[in-house]
Amino acid sequence: MAFETVGVVGLGTMGAGIAEVFARAGLRVIGVEADAEALARGRGHVERSTARAADRGKLTAGQRAEILGRITLTTSREDLREVDLVIEAIPEVLDHKVSLFQDLDRICKPETVLATNTSSLPVTAVAAATGRPGRVIGMHFFNPAPVMRLVEVVSTVVTAPGVTAEISELAGRLGKTAVSVGDRAGFVVNRLLLPYLNHAAVLLELGIATRDGIDDAMRLGVGLPMGPFALLDLIGLDTAYEVMEVLFDETRDRRHAPSPLLRELVTAGLLGRKSGHGFYGPQEPPKEPEKSTVITFAIDGPDVHGLGERLRAAGFRPSDDPDTVLHCTDRPVIEHAVRLSDPARLVGLHVVGDKVAELAGTALTSPRAAKAARDLMRVAGLTPVSCKDRAGFVTDALLFPYLNDAVRMYDSGYASMADIDAAMRLGCGYPAGPFEMLGYLGLAKVRDGLRALYAEYREPAFAPAPLLDQLVTAGVSEFPRS
Template identity: 80%
Template sequence: MAFEMVAVVGLGTMGAGIAEVFARAGLRVIGVEADADALATGRGHVERSTQRAVDRGRLSGGERDAILGRITLTTSREDLREADLVVEAIPEVLDYKRSLFADLDRICKPETVLATNTSSLPVTAIAAATGRQGRVIGMHFFNPAPVMGLVEVVSTVLTDPALVPEISELARRLGKTPVAVGDRAGFVVNRLLLPYLNQAAVLLEQGLARRDDIDAAMRLGVGLPMGPFALLDLIGLDTAYEVMGVLFDETRDRRHAPAPLLRELVSARLLGRKSGRGFHGDEPRPREPDRSTVITFEMAGEGADELTERLRTAGFKPSADPDVILRPADRPVIEHAVRLQDPARLVGVRVVGNRVAELAATVLTSQAAARAARDLMTVIGLTPVACRDRAGFVTDALLYPYLNDAVRMYDTGYASIGDIDAAMRLGCGYPAGPFETLESIGLAVVRDGLRALYAEYREPAYAPAPLLDQLVTAGVHVFPRA
């Protein structure tokens, strides 16, 4: 089918961005809003977005004028009679969407495709409000739509099979990468991203580490664009809460139940950037304690040589009677501490990404030793991340379950490895997809790390996915790709 005239219903930030994307690709666009004020706001979104592109040298003034000239704005849905495709971008309320689709089904010509931009609601339930369920599909853009390169193309069991490649080709015409998936809550990106963010809130609530330390660990150590709490504030805590609720309703997996801390913040209307405060706010940073006077250290255990040399180069001295004992360790640090004459001096250390040092204090570690370890890492150029002595510390406790979820998703046949990797790179801005990350770390390392997390937390989702376990047992180091 040739898509030449498209319509976008709902011109908030996302809908206006989608309208701009279509117009940039040369298509005629009809933008629809509920009233004149909302329409003016939508027009402002498009005008400001395209002007920013001109200011940054990405569009010429003439190109901007041509884009704006392709967009017609209206408050009447009746103007959509001749549209080839209608994309819905109204608020994420199922009843609203079903009502809109029933109206569009009445107005639009029979061959018109009706697409929803929902990020998590069931496309099947939206399609059921129409008499053209084979012509209804999900077309999930990411915010900001003119910039983000991914579109999730979501089909239901009733979607005409020929429609998926048609919409995928349209997405490519828009300069986007399409990922075709079925109608499961969260699709690919939100189904993998939101449980990770939710788990970060759970670990914060459990006191594993502080908010800023968790953010630093995932941003600097793992290389993600933002830490989980900064990202939650950007997304909106209410949006994250709603998506987690949809996931839990479908899976009944307790790990998909919104974290109590997330629920409390939403109830208090602390929603992130949109409200001025969420996990982050305008609160003053606590005053850093005075620098410790640590001079001597001891480094014990496998993998100690590199850190020892860095500390020596920085002027610190190894000693048999040190101020602090550092031990590179993945196992519970307390098991090593209790063997010492003075266990209060021991701090576990693990370097992540050559930029972060996770510092695990045991129940016996003194505050002086913990402070000394932090200062030593700072001097040698590592960002210290203080955490409790728990399996996986911070980074592995958040990263490995996410990788495990991706393996389970692939193993069910829901999406291909290439599509899952592309979705997370393009939809979240991750430096690598989950399978690329897993193979870089090592399948056996991740499998063993998941086993340790499962033994610690007894969370069923932490048990290694059967496919991962089987590949490691077979001595295979990469996932099979068609």
């Protein structure tokens, strides 16, 4: 069908952004709010957003006036009688959404498509409450809607043939990239992103590494736009907690249970940027640089990163009686330490990318050796991340389960590889999607890393996905693209 007039119910930051997106694309928009005060706030959101775009040269004054002129604001849902599509952006409370959709079902013409912008709630439950379940769909925009290019189009088992394609085509009209997904809690982005963030909180609780170390490892080592704790503070810890509860309610996977640390912070009202304090405080004191005292070093085993030459060029010298011994390794590091006459000097070394060095201390590593290793990595031009001698250290322990989840998602028929990759690139700003990452990391490396994680933690979700295991067994190095 041809979509020309669209209703948007709920004009908070997200709803107002969605209204602006449709109006920018030339569609007529009817925005609905509960009362005059909320309506005025919604108008303010759109006016400020378009004014910022005009100030930046993204819109002319005339274009801005045209966009605002296409938006009609009202407090009456009855004004949505003749629209072609309604999209709701009210708070994430299922009962409220069901009640709204029942009302919209009564008001709107039979061919109108009713869409929910929910980020994690079941679209099927909303559709089943109406008399037109085949014309109810999920259309999940990302904040800020005028800027973010991704829309998750969520179909249910009762979505009528053609509706998904119609909504995906409409998303293209809006200048967005549509990814088609099934109706599972969290869809693609939140289903992959939030367990990773929750897992980071678990590693912090377990003392595997510090907050700053984990953020540095994922931002500098993996190339993600933000570390997990900075991102949690931006999202809002309460929002993350709520999404994890929705995931856990559906899957009963213990990895989806919100971490106790996350629960404590939310209970204390430390919600991140919105409250001024979360994993990070309002004003972090500046870090005093540590003074280096290291003079000598040794490298145990192959120097796969050429660090010895870099350190010698900086004035340090190898020694038979060194301040610290570096061993380039996966783990367990302790197995290498106990071969030395003085195991307290050995620190495991895992270089991630070209910017981060994970330094794994064992139960026997001395504080002096650990500090010396940090000093040496700074001299070598790497950011040191101290961690415990645990499977995956930091980056692999967080990255590999995320990749495994993506493989399981694809193997279930829930979404295509291309859509999963596009969702994570566009929805999270990742440098590559999970299947692209699997391609350059190598399937065998990820499979073997997952086996090590499973052997240590005995977490069922860490066992390699059967499809991943089969491809490695068959000698395939990357996922075949159809």
